[in-house]
Amino acid sequence: MSDNEQATSAKSAKEAEKQPIDLSFFQSPTSQRKRAAGCMExxxxxxxxFSEIEPTPAEWERLHNCWDLAVLGTWFERSMQASTSADIFDEECPTPRRSAIS
Structure with a gap:
């Protein structure tokens, strides 16, 4: 890379740093719910x-695709006392992530 190309590249990087970035998306209710659901998952x-409980692939998918915080909270509470995955995931998630995002 020539000296001129390096100078142009450095100038472009500095200009990019100065441009404001819209972060409002990250503060939206949807983003907050997605973060909370990810934490619950x-x-x-x-x-x-820790409990050495191995859910089925279908149960893993249900857990990953759910972002209804009430259902995830119920599943979390059940996971603390469950002896099998069937004890935890016996109800459907009414708000799957994929349909809620689109």
């Missing part, structure tokens, strides 16, 4: 791992 997985 993570903690449910950790409890299952």
């Amino acid at each position: 993570y903690y449910i997985k950790k409890v299952l791992e």
Whole structure:
């Protein structure tokens, strides 16, 4: 890379740093729900791992695709006392992530 190309590249990088970035999306209710659902999913997985409970692939998919916080909260509470995955995932998630995002 020539000296001129390096100078142009450095100038472009500095200009890009100065441009404001719209972060309002990350503060939206949808984004907040998605983050909360992701956290709940993570903690449910950790409890299952600690309890040595292995959900079926269909149950993993249900957990991953759900972002209804009430259902995820119920599943989390059940995961603390469950002995099998069937004890946890006996109800459907009314708000799957894929349909709610589109």
